[in-house]
Amino acid sequence: MIAVENLCFAHGDGGRIIFDNFSLTIRQGEAWTVIGPSGCGKTTLLFLVAGLKMPDSGRILVGGEEIRRPRPSTGLVLQDHGLLPWATIYDNTKLGQKIRQFYGPDGKHSPAGISFDHERDEERIHHWLSWLGIEHLKEMYPSQLSRGQRQRAAIARTLVLEPDLLLMDEPFSALDAPIREELQKVMNSFHKQSGLTSLTVTHDIEEAVVLGEKILVLSENCNSAPQVVDNHLLGAMEKRNSTEFREKCRELHDLLATKRDNVAEERE
Amino acid sequence: MIAVENLCFAHGDGGRIIFDNFSLTIRQGEAWTVIGPSGCGKTTLLFLVAGLKMPDSGRILVGGEEIRRPRPSTGLVLQDHGLLPWATIYDNTKLGQKIRQFYGPDGKHSPAGISFDHERDEERIHHWLSWLGIEHLKEMYPSQLSRGQRQRAAIARTLVLEPDLLLMDEPFSALDAPIREELQKVMNSFHKQSGLTSLTVTHDIEEAVVLGEKILVLSENCNSAPQVVDNHLLGAMEKRNSTEFREKCRELHDLLATKRDNVAEERE
Amino acid sequence: MKNKGSLFSTLAGVLMLFVLWQLLSLVVNLPILPSPLEVVPLFLHDMCGELGLHFLASSGRVLAAVLIATIFAAPLGLLLGQMPKIDRVVGPLIAIIYPIPKIIFLPVIYVLMGISDFSKITLIAIIIFFQILVVVRDEASGLRKELILSVKSLGAGRRALFRYVYLPASLPGVLTALRVSVGTAVAVLFIAEQSLTSYGLGYYIVIETYQVLLYKEMYAGIMGMGLLGVLLYFAIYSIERKVSKHLFIQ
Amino acid sequence: MKNKGSLFSTLAGVLMLFVLWQLLSLVVNLPILPSPLEVVPLFLHDMCGELGLHFLASSGRVLAAVLIATIFAAPLGLLLGQMPKIDRVVGPLIAIIYPIPKIIFLPVIYVLMGISDFSKITLIAIIIFFQILVVVRDEASGLRKELILSVKSLGAGRRALFRYVYLPASLPGVLTALRVSVGTAVAVLFIAEQSLTSYGLGYYIVIETYQVLLYKEMYAGIMGMGLLGVLLYFAIYSIERKVSKHLFIQ
Amino acid sequence: ATDKGVLRLALLPVPDVLPVYVALEKGYFDELGVEVEALPVGSAVERDQLMQAGKADGMINEISGAANFNREKIQVKIISVARSPIGESPLFRILAAPGSGITSVADLADIPIGISKNTVIEYISTRLLTFGGLKEEQIVYKSVPVLPERLQLLLQGQLKAVTLPDPLGAAAMEAGAVEVINDLSRRDVSASVITFTTEAIESKAELLKNFMVAWNRAAEDINTDPAAFKELVLKKIRVPKNIQEKFVTPPLPLKAIPSKMQWDDVMAWMMEKNLISAPLIYEESVVSDFLPQ
């Protein structure tokens, strides 16, 4: 599904090199999570895969095609939400559908074979809003919502478009534990039901374990060879307190610590 | 230190009543954490205590004085950071000191007995920035930072002012596990060293247990009587994987779930 | 309740203005600055007669000019704000053309479009075109990047971005621009309506009163301009309340 | 490299303007629209002589007027943007006064401040005062609330908010306002410099050339106004690059 | 306007004000102990504004203009005629567009004529047209107050006819416009005048007398050798380029005040136009005391 080939990237002209000759393959239907120290380039990677930033060299293929602009059936949930401040939650959720209708099924801005069905679209919006517990806030503006509510609105906005590739940047970071777990469950079921491919950035190691069959660990230094941890505990909600689960978490935790220390030493 | 007396509050005219006749006392030097479902009013409570929002009725006393405007030695770390986009990280961190110098030690905008010492101020900024690992980003603008880096800048900005009451709204949510743990440790040591009082909102139950000797659990319904869970595991970093710790977490987790369910049922 | 408060403040403002005017007229004490006590009754009386017609003629012209200018300037401003490359070419161009007193080109405009009323409207439209353009462009270029990225990720290309982000995002800017340019448009009437018409506040003020030193009548005409300005202000304000509801949430 | 690109785009823009002008002059084919091929050499030649003096005189007046207007309008605009209550009173007042052609108050200004050059500068300053005021006010009132709250929590009262948030936050707005009003200020010269002076582009264009039908010389004068406009534009642009660095990060 | 020894004059760049500049150049004012400060103005309204603001003591204007000042209270008085149509030099001409085929006043029936409304231009046009045989209802005016604009509209044929003052009128003819009639045929009504505020007349009477002496000397100089001042003329007076070569300084009348008949005719017109509600009295607005003996 995703093939990152010899990716090189640095922010701006004199910026730190974040990816240097970095290659990675994610197969259709796989659920990946990404962890790494703050500032290591997780968001940047997501932006690159989403087609919102362009590699300095190398290329990224999604579904066999090189990414030059956002791909219509890729869904992206941003870290800072990006809701339109002048639109209500309902209108924000409907935005993607509106854009698709605006262009029609052109394959460039909206998936080629898509058909428009007003009722089905409304039904989906209703479904996701109520499922995420923010349907009663439909007529509110983003500035009137709590942060968690805003985050859920951003998730709803992406999910109504039924993407086949879902890129999420710390999507549940502002949600309380119970709802976060529910959402994690849904994400897992998606993979089983619809063969969704996903790439989720998170700071919560447990979440990384629950959501990712493969866990990509990025380092604050320049990333060249991807470090991928295999994980068979995907979806093992009930095992959260098992030794196995905790072992995995501890392993990742220690790995993460090394990703940081390197840098700190270098910086001295 | 903090006395909330018969607090009533609702957003706007027709908004949901968030607090109704809510009373609470927090003693000097205590470390509290606040948990609750997303949208329950945690941020609102912090804003009320910080003096950025006014109660509809009832009153809030901090250090014996009724809060009518922000109190100079209260530090607040906001959920969405609120860094000035036109100022570098260094300037953002220095902002509080600048404001204090602007007013002089008037007791209203800046603590009454404060003295200004350029070198000491610089030293503090340096200390916190490097301690938080963002000193090398000093000359960058907020828009050039990753989310976690921005969050750390917001923390630095508040800590350089050496507050005696620290209000933090999900301060570590965007940070990776190792650095989060380090910060938690520092917070704990603050309490021991300087008698800091703190009120920290978090979604991470473990964090709530590590940081709070008392844990306030808010509900998505209107909050009248505060539900406070006592916790002697404060600062028990090393016990994170102990049964006791996990038990506490599970207890809070279940409690939280009820806080949510009520509402969902009501809403049907 | 809110609206009543707003109405009340407006009245307070207007009253203040009259008091200031009265004071100033007492200080200056010359026929060139008559007292509002003389002018206001005259204004009220005349508005039911001739002056009313002049007022209507001017209103029509200003509305038409503002409409035309907005239709051309707002999209162009949005475009330039979006595309810094083009802006770097066009920006200095605007800076050159903008300050040139357009009134000089009136003869050229007459040649190109005849001496109909349309030439006048065109002139006013050209003058305010640049003001709207500059404000809208600056507003559009200041848009937060995250917002644009997030909407791009929903599939939006340039056109959809325009429709769903730039347009609504710069509505407040467009309205600010309108507020500035409506004032200018009314002021330009003063010059544009001197020629080739016998109706309009500009004509009334300059030809019928100002140059023959009928100061009281002139001030009645000026009050007409003020009234036109304030009516348009409230029109824009009410549009703003409709389209930018989110700005009025406290 | 960036600056070179910017210079190049400007030149491209100017070239385009001349081509358009040439085409239009071919179409209109009347002495009132001479070809740039005749005007540009004349302009270059005259700028080293008389025209240069007129240019300097006008530049001085415009700069002084812009400075005065900004000093008064920017803080007031910031204040009004911050305090909606006062704005509700003053807003309609501005709407009334703004469109009134200030030129009719010239005698009042003469009475109050004599017939020195300062009256002219005051007149220009008054006219652009309102434009700056409106734009700055609208910009200041659109500020994000979180920002204000966060700085308040650091202890900032009204004054510190003003100094550390409103002022820097509305600098881009002030600069936009300046861009709009600099254009207007230059255009107003056309009216303000007709009397009581023998120097200034307005005097040159109207009295020395327009009235005696020296169209080529008149267009040279107009080019002077364009030049003045574009110089001020780049002055503002370079200030902007200095003070709002964060807007130029890509 | 309070400086005792100074006379401030608001002056348009028209031939009518020439004696002031000539007298200044020749030092006539200095000789007579009058200090004259010339305030150049770009338009008639600004000239009037300076007067209204009390920043000028006198000006060169027209009878109707002076009457406007005196509508409610006598603020100014006419002390002399400044210029009137003499010899071959008219003040105003009605001109037809090149190629319009209009050659006589009769052709102008129902043709819109570009003028500056409510000013002396309208007054003169009306008088010339009725003199040429048109009835009131056959006269149609269009307001075009800015002179160069009026000229352009004529030359482009957008207006079939306009009234222009000289030297702009002469320039239009040079550019192809056809003269229909000029005010040489109504010498009795056309004149520009020297007007001073009553305040100046009361407090600076001596100065004014001397001023008029100097004025007359200058006017005589101009009349005897018009070519001598060409350079000064081209500097102070707006003479369009295309006639600068040919331009002859117009001869000026000496020691005259407008007649009662002239005044009353203007009053009649102003009554018609509703510019005044009652005719003003000739003697209150025109004084002969300052004409040099």
Ligand SMILES: Nc1ncnc2c1ncn2[C@@H]1O[C@H](COP(=O)(O)OP(=O)(O)OP(=O)(O)O)[C@@H](O)[C@H]1O
């Ligand atoms: N300006 C506002 N106008 C109206 N309602 C508001 C406003 N701000 C917040 N609310 C509502 O008040 C409630 C509490 O908001 P608050 O931000 O305190 O929640 P929170 O507990 O901090 O949630 P989160 O964990 O998601 O940040 C929410 O339901 C929200 O929709």
Ligand SMILES: Nc1ncnc2c1ncn2[C@@H]1O[C@H](COP(=O)(O)OP(=O)(O)OP(=O)(O)O)[C@@H](O)[C@H]1O
């Ligand atoms: N526009 C920019 N210009 C320059 N540097 C940038 C820019 N955006 C990000 N960076 C830098 O690139 C690095 C990676 O940023 P990125 O946002 O990808 O981090 P992240 O892994 O998502 O961190 P976090 O977990 O804190 O969100 C950071 O060090 C940041 O400072």
Ligand SMILES: [Mg+2]
């Ligand atoms: Mg990130």
Ligand SMILES: [Mg+2]
């Ligand atoms: Mg919150």
